[in-house]
Amino acid sequence: MLLMEKVAMLTRQNETFALAMIIESRGSTPSHVGKMIVHPDGTIEGTVGGGLVEYFVIDECVQAIQKGKSKIVEYKLNKHAKDGIQMNCGGTVRVFIEVYKSRPELVLAGAGHVAIALSKLADFLEIPYRVVDDREGYCTKERFPNATRLIVDEDIGKATLAANLNEKSYLVIVTKDQDEIVLKTALQFPCSYIGMLASKRKAIQILQKLKDEGFSEELLERVSSPIGVDINSETTQEIAISIIGEIIKLSKETSPIKVKQLNR
Known part of the structure; x- marks a missing residue:
């Protein structure tokens, strides 16, 4: 598989990685052209010439992935030069590091009116989403034509498990009456966001019950x-906008996400 084909595949799979590409070289260098995929754990595919310069580029890529910012780095391959690295080639190489960040993956637990409004916004924003519900007549391709997965089980806890929640997941709980079951299941996984559409009173009751358990x-x-950004929302569409707004805000943060605490 060609390297750029792998880049396209990783992008489709919504993976986080960096692509390092030599954009300029002067004098003697290990390579004048080269591309390299660097994964968050530092493993690579491809090369920018090998040796010490590649070691430094890998380290810079991992740091860029952690910060979520692309950058350009330059190395003098001369151990006698000021700011040079311990190499004898004598040339200079510049490398562009492009960070590909995984997008948030929306998981809608519940397939009612709010979920439909959220799915339309997700389509507009090109956010991938899955839908979980316990009702076959609601969780359908007709209602959610662009969902990456539709997961239906009369036991919504099992359906939530099948959604394969992970650190990319932004879970929005909008069920008809199964919030507690979904929440119990979701708390087992490292979701970036777990939001529950509920009144303050209902939310306090559910969380207190879980605490007692x-x-x-x-x-x-x-x-x-x-749940959602406070915009005094009233309609289903306004509620969906406020929820998506909160998810966008949190997904843009470069530091570890700090979810809101329940206002007791």
């Missing part, structure tokens, strides 16, 4: 409820 305060603080 043994869920730790630290774990429950991961839950965002009430």
Whole structure:
């Protein structure tokens, strides 16, 4: 597989990685052209010439991935030059490091009116989304034509498990009456965001019940409820906009996401 084909595949799979590309070289260097994929753990595919310069580029790529910012780096391959690295080639090489960040993956637990409004916004923003529900007549391709997955099980806890929640998942709980079951399941996974559409009173009751059942305060603080940016939303569409707004804001943060604590 050609390297750029692999870049396209990783992008389709919504993976986070960096692409390092030699954009300029002067004098003697290990390579005048080269491209290299660097994964978050430092593993690579391709090369920018090998040796010490490649070692430095890999390190810069990992740092760029962690910060979520692309950059250009330059190395003097001369151990006797000021700011040079321990190489004898004598040339200079510049490398562009482009960071490909995974997009948030929206998981809609519930397939009702709010979920449909959220899915339309996700389509507009090109955010991939999955839908989980316990009702076959609601969780359908007709209602959610662009969903990457539709997961239906009369036991919504099992459906939530099948959604394969992970650190990319932004879970929005908008079920008809199964919020507690979905929440119990979701708290087992490292979701970037867990939001539950509920009144303050209902949210307090559910979280208190989970606390009484043994869920730790630290774990429950991961839950965002009430949900969404405060725009005094009233209609279904306005509620969906406020929720997507909150998800966009959190997904843009470069530091670890801090979800809202329940306003008790």
